[in-house]
Amino acid sequence: xxxxxxxxxxxxxxxxxxxxxxxxxxxxxxxxxxxxxxxxxxxxxxxxxxxxxxxxxxxxxxxxxxxxxxxxxxxxxxxxxxxxxxxxxxxxxxxxxxxxxxxxxxxxxxxxxxxxxxxxxxxxxxxxxxxxxxxxxxxxxx
Numbered sequence: 001x002x003x004x005x006x007x008x009x010x011x012x013x014x015x016x017x018x019x020x021x022x023x024x025x026x027x028x029x030x031x032x033x034x035x036x037x038x039x040x041x042x043x044x045x046x047x048x049x050x051x052x053x054x055x056x057x058x059x060x061x062x063x064x065x066x067x068x069x070x071x072x073x074x075x076x077x078x079x080x081x082x083x084x085x086x087x088x089x090x091x092x093x094x095x096x097x098x099x100x101x102x103x104x105x106x107x108x109x110x111x112x113x114x115x116x117x118x119x120x121x122x123x124x125x126x127x128x129x130x131x132x133x134x135x136x137x138x139x140x141x142x
Contacts, residue, residue: 002136008037010136015039015112017131024111025135026052026059033059033109040113052109058096059109066106068125070095092117095125097132108135 002010007025015023022040026033026049033052041049052060058069071094094113098106110132 004037006136008039011037011039011110014110014131014135018112018128019114020112021115022113024049024059024109026109026111028063028105028107028109033063036108058094059111062096062098062109063106066098066100066104068095068097068120068129070120070125093120095120095128097125097128099132099135110135 011023011025014020022038024038024041025036027036031054033054035046035050035052038046038049049057049059052063054060055064058071061069092114093116094111097110097112099108099110101107110128112128
């Protein structure tokens, strides 16, 4: 399993490759997600998302549905997918990308936020999924 420093380095590169302004990596633990690293996420938000239950917020929904969950504007989203803590991040558009193992079980969720409001095409989402799948040594799901 990767160290927190290795995960942070990978996340910094992932953000740079996709022009992201902030991001997180949550690792699967039992029936939820544990925050492993975060970049440009306020400390109080990191505390709020330190543990994410399945089905709650963007990361929890990505875990539950095994598909990317996205919003074009974190601050104005009214879908119910974005939790109040995420609205405190200095970003607008965001995607929570599930990382699966060979059996299709979610082993991690990578979050990426962007500075501007935007819609995501299926091609963009597929690219984020493909790149996220190269996250180093993410553990297999329980």
